[in-house]
Amino acid sequence: MDNDVVRQAPLFSALDDEAATALRASMSEIKLRRGEVLFHEGDSGDRAYIVLDGKVKLGRTSSDGRENLLAILGPGQMFGELSLFDPGPRSATVTAVTDSSFTSLSHEDLLRWLDGRPQVARGLLAQIAGRLRKANDVNADLVFSDVPGRVAKALLDLADRFGRTADDGVHVHHDLTQEELAQLVGASRETVNKALADFASRGWLRLEPRSVVIMDVERLQRRAR
């Protein structure tokens, strides 16, 4: 494993080589195939993970069995850190959306490692603070925006993180079924489908299996706010 993969995580990007090597020593690698679950909501566990390759979804299940996705994470992103500071059962289920690999890091390792390095503590704080800000945004959207608006927003966010710009538009291979997309925006599969079909009929985007090509980012942004 290369130091670079660790440095992909924004949190660790500022590390010097020696520190990265030291950190790496306390980490181990894991692989999953699409659909496999890393851990379930309610499990105990005190490891944090960084996605090296692939994508995962963080989801929670309501008492009546319906599911809600908190986030889709790709390479360089971290999850499970909450259990480091707020120990207790895992608050979400993590499932691979594509074949994926991760490194992990235990509670004690990270904490011990943190104590001497205030910059890293700050980085972690910044990371979690950003996440909190985003969670609050999602909240406001659930209250204020309609389903098409939330779908547009979700697509733009995915495009930002996973999109590749080509001359016919921004290709976004989000790897999500429409069902998953629906769980992400907090709506039913049918309604999301209709919103997507509507966007497509207006020429704002083209639908492809588990991916979209956004042809008019401008319009989509306007619809999202």
Added chain:
Amino acid sequence: MDNDVVRQAPLFSALDDEAATALRASMSEIKLRRGEVLFHEGDSGDRAYIVLDGKVKLGRTSSDGRENLLAILGPGQMFGELSLFDPGPRSATVTAVTDSSFTSLSHEDLLRWLDGRPQVARGLLAQIAGRLRKANDVNADLVFSDVPGRVAKALLDLADRFGRTADDGVHVHHDLTQEELAQLVGASRETVNKALADFASRGWLRLEPRSVVIMDVERLQRRAR
């Protein structure tokens, strides 16, 4: 100002006396009356605050002017810390719900102060992590629960933090108008009113101006999940 007020903040509860005194030295006190605004969403600012006395609401306004409350905070609770790590415009407006007082603490002061004290950094991390967990819970509720359910949950939360148990039930002086309560749960004033009236007619609680007396916590909890 007494060291105890600072220690009310869970974050600083573990401080020894010397540290509390040192911290206090870099803080200054502020007072607001009901309805006054401490700062607006979009303002710049890099101070964090701790509520000494009273209550505040953190709210955001949508583009079309409607408002959504993120949280109600009381004595010992901190806010504005996000701007410490994720500097930038304030992400919410803070308004006094009752006459209130606060101490504040600047960016540099806190960060400088943090560097030598890893336990405090951890405390802060734990605090923000907890907040993030809660924000995610609220998200799930917005997706899964109906308005009466969310109202019940909000009341129980307020009861937890501001309630006083008496022999006729738990008295919760939340100091919120029904309009504010509605903004907190992401619903209209009318619907919240009807939910409250329904709970009252079932004998689960008694309504009083800006407060409720919960007479059957059990039932309310069942309705909330």
Added chain:
DNA sequence: CCTAACCAGTGGCCTGGGTCACAGACACCA
């Protein structure tokens, strides 16, 4: 006091979106 604001309570109408019920399109087998 009197009047103006604000706040709580309630009924009625109307629509966004959830649920149901299918139907076509692939893909991956046995």
Added chain:
DNA sequence: TGGTGTCTGTGACCCAGGCCACTGGTTAGG
């Protein structure tokens, strides 16, 4: 090469809850 499961596309129906319109009660300010 039919068969079974997963995914997408769409119409029909229905209800939770938003918005509107009022009423009565309470508070604050002149």
